[in-house]
Amino acid sequence: MGTNDTTCPGPMKATSNGVFQGENPLQHALPLLILQICIVLFLTRVLAFILRPLRQPRVIAEIVGGILLGPSALGKSSKFLDTVFPAKSLTVLDTLANLGLIFFLFLVGLELDPKSLKRTGKKALSIALAGITLPFIFGIGTSFALRSSIADGASKAPFLVFMGVALSITAFPVLARILAEIKLLTTDIGKIALSAAAVNDVAAWILLALAVALSGEGSSPLTSLWVFLAGCGFVVFCIFVVQPGMKWIAKRCPEGEPVKEHYVCLTLGIVLAASFVTDLIGIHALFGAFVIGVIFPKEGNFANSLVEKLEDLVSGLFLPLYFVSSGLKTDVATIQGAQSWGLLVLVIFNACFGKIVGTVVVSLYCKVPLDESLALGFLMNTKGLVELIVLNIGKDRGVLNDQIFAIMVLMAIFTTFMTTPLVLAVYKPGKSSTKGDYNNRTIEETNRSNKPLRLMFCFQSIMNIPTIVNLIEASRGTNRKETLSVYAMHLMELSERSSAILMAHKVRKNGLPFWNKDKSGNSSDMVVVAFEAYQRLSRVSVRPMTAISAMATIHEDICRSAERKRAAMVILPFHKHVRLDRTWETTRNEYRLINKKVMEEAPCSVAILVDRGLGGATRVSSSDFSLAITVLFFGGNDDREALAFAVRMAEHPGISLTVVRFIPSEEFKPENVKLEITEDQTGSCSGETRLVDIEAITELKAKLKEQESSECQIVYEEKIVKCHEEVCKAMDEYSRSNLFLVGKSPEGSVASGLHVMRSDTPELGPVGNLLTSSESVSTSASVLVVQQYVASRDSPVVGVLKNATKEDSPVKDTESP
Secondary structure (H helix, E strand, C coil): CCHHCCCCCCCCCCCCHHHHHCCHHHCCCHHHHHHHHHHHHHHHHHHHHHHHCCCHHHHHHHHHHHHHHHHHHHHHHHHHHHHCCHHHHHHHHHHHHHHHHHHHHHHHHHCCHHHHHCCCHHHHHHHHHHHHHHHHHHHHHHHHHHHHHCCCCCCCHHHHHHHHHHHHHCCCCHHHHHHHHHHHHHHHHHHHHHHHHHHHHHHHHHHHHHHHHHHCCCCHHHHHHHHHHHHHHHHHHHHHHHHHHHHHHHHHCCCCCCCCCCHHHHEEEEEEEEHHHHHHHHHCCHHHHHHHHCCCCCCCHHHHHHHHHHHHHHHHHHHHHHHHHHHHCCCHHCCCCCCCCHHHHHHHHHHHHHHHHHHHHHHHCCCCCCHHHHHHHHHHHCCCCHHHHHHHHHHCCCCCCHHHHHHHHHHHHHHHHCCCHHHHCCCCCHHHCCCCCCCCCCHHHHHHHHHHHCEEECCCCCCHHHHHHHHHHCCCCCCCCCCCCEEEEEEEECCCCHHHHHHHHHHHHHHHHCCCCCCCCCHHHHHHHHHHHHHHHHCEEEEEEEECCCCCCCHHHHHHHHHHCCCCEEECCCCEEECCCCCCECCCCCHHHHHHHHHHHHEEEEEECCCCEEEEECCCHHHHHHEEEEEEECCCCCHHHHHHHHHHHHCCCCCCCCCCCCECCCCCCHHHHCCCCCCCCCCCCCCHHHHHHHHHHHHHHHHHHHHHHHCEEEEEEEECCCCCCHHHHHCCCCCCCEEEEEEEEEEHHHHHCCCCCCCCCHHHHHHHHHHHHCCCCCCCEEEEEEEEEHHHHHHHHCHHHHHHHCCCCCCCCCCCC
C-alpha cells in the first residue's frame, strides 16, 4: 500500500554485528560516530599544523575544517555526505557536540573572575563599552539592509538583537590565545585587552540571553518577559544558593591532596542540572553551564583539578565536533550574485569598522598611544567560538536563514584571521628606543661605577626558592650604600591547554603577579611569602615577575626583561637536580636549551646555578648566615666576572671568600693534553686580556690590604701547577666549600690544558664540568658558572632586545624601578 512506501526508516541501532555478519558498520550509530570523530580530529589537526606558521589560533583551523566537511566543499558530493554524515546521524552528532560545548562553556566561565571585573580600570571599562556599543549600533543598521534584501520575513526584534550581538562580540578565550602567541599576554596592552574582552564577554552573554528570550515562539509578548525574568531568577539562585555550596566544597579540597571523586561528580552533576534548568526556562542549556563556571570559586586546588580533568577531553575531542556540526549548516554556495557578495563585504566592513573605530577613539581619549590603540582595536575585533554559538542559536531558532548564516560565519573567520598579522604590523615593540642609561651590563662594570646592582633570578618551581633567597642574601653587599635590586622571574610554560590561560588569569590577579591577597596555600602564595618576608627583613628590593610562553621561545622573554630592567646578570637554574643518592636527574631537557639560548642572546652577563642545596633547604637569618665561597681563577673575561661577583659577596660579614689563581709552571705543557669540549673553546689569553687580568688581581690584592679595617674575609692563594692532575688536586683541597664561582670559558695556558672528556653539558664549561660531573674532583658544593657579557654575543638580538620598552615587555612585574 501507499502508506508502506512512505514509511520513515527506523532509528539507527547503536552497534553492529560486524562485516562478517553481513552488516555495514556505517549504518549503526556508534561506529559511524567513531569514524566521524576520527575524520574531524585528523582534518582539524592537519589544518592547525598548516596554519601554525601564520600564527593563527586553532579555532580558525576547526572552523575551516567544519566548513570543508560541509556542503561548501566535500559535502558537495552526495555520496560522501550520505556515507559519512547522513541526515539520520546528525542528531547523535549534534547531541554529543552540544554536551561537549556545555562543559567547555563551564571552563570558559571558570576563566572569568567576577572579582577581577569589579576591579577593571576605567580605561579598560571605557574601551569595553565602546567596543560593544558602536558595533551593536552598526549591527542593527546592517540588519535593516539584510532584511530589505535577503532576510525578508525574519522577525524584526530578534533579528536586530542577534545581528547586534554577532557584530559586537569579542571572543575572550581566542583573544587570550592570540595574546599568548604574540607574547602580549602579560603586558599592559594585553591586560587592557583581556579585561575589556572579559567585560565584553559578559555583556554579550546577557544580550544573547535577551535575544534568545525575544526569539521564542510564544504568541504573547509577555512570554519573552517571563523567560528573561526566569533567567534572572536562575542567576540570583545560583549566586545565593549554589555558590556557597561550591565554596564549601572548594575548602574541603586542600592544596597538595587529590580531589575526591564524589566532589567532581557532584560538580559535573550541578553543571548538567543548571543546563537543564536554563533549557527548561527557554534560554539555552549553555547559559546554565556558563553561569556555574562564573560563580565557581577560583581560589584553591579544586578549580585547577576540574580544569585538568575536563579540558583535554572537552577541548580536544568534543569541541571540534561542534565546529563540524556548524560547518554542516554552512553552505558558501548560497552566497550568489553581486548583491550577496556585496552584503558580505558590507557585513565585514561594519563589523571591523564599528569595533576598531570605537576602540581606537576611546583608547586615544584615554591617552593610549596610537600604535597601541590600533592594536587594541584589532585585538578586540577577534571572533571565534562564541560567535559561532550565537549564529547557531540564531539559525536553530529560525532567526537567521542559510545565506545570512554563511555570510556571518565567513565574517567571523575573516576578522579572526586578520587579527594576528595586523597587530604585528601596527604594534612593534622594537620601534621604540631603549633607555640610554643601560651601561652596566656586567657585574664588573657595576662594581667600578658604584651603581646599584641589578640581578635577575629565574626559577621553575618553589623548590628553587630557598637557594635563590640564600644567593640573594649573599649578593646584597652590606657595606654598600647603594641597594641591590632583584627581579625573581617565574618561568611558566604556555601549552595548548586552556588552563594555561586560566593560569595567566590567576597570575595577574589583583594586577600583581603572585601578589594574591587571598592566601589559599597554593604555590604562588608560597613564593609571595618567601620573597615578601625576605624583603621586609633586608634592604633588598625583590620584585616577582612572570614569563608565560612556550618553551621554545621563553628565552626571548628572559632576554627582553633583562634588557628592560637593565640587569647586570641573569642567573638561571641548571636543568638537572640532585637526588637523595647524590646522583643527577634531569628536570626537563627543555631547560638546557633555554639556558643555551639565553647565553647566546642575553644583553648582559649570564650565570647557571648548579644547586646542590646551597645554604640548606631553608633560609636562615642574616645574623646566622655563613658561606664558604671559592673562586677558581684561570684568566679571561668570564673568570674576571666570577671574581667581581665573589668580591661583591665577600662584603657580607657571614661570607668567607677564597680566590685561587692557577699559574703554569715552566714544565707545564698544554700541547700534550687533548681538550674534548668543543663548544666555547678555551685557549691562550691575548695580551690585552692578560693585562686586564693582572689589573683585576692587583685590585684584589689592594683590597686585601684594606681588609683589616672592614668586615671582608678574603684569602688569596696562588697555585703553581705542572699538569692537569695537579689542577684537579688543588680543586679537591677546597671541596668543603659551599659554593664555587667559575668562568664558563677560562683562558690561559692552564685552562687550555684542562683534560675534560666530552660532556653533555658544554654550557658549564671545562671547570664547571670538572666540579659537577667529573670523578677527578669530589665535592658536594654548588657551582655558579659565569659568562661575562661581550658585545659580539648580543648581535643576534640587535634591533629586538635593545628596542624593548617597559610597556612592551612580555613579562609583567609588580613594580617598576
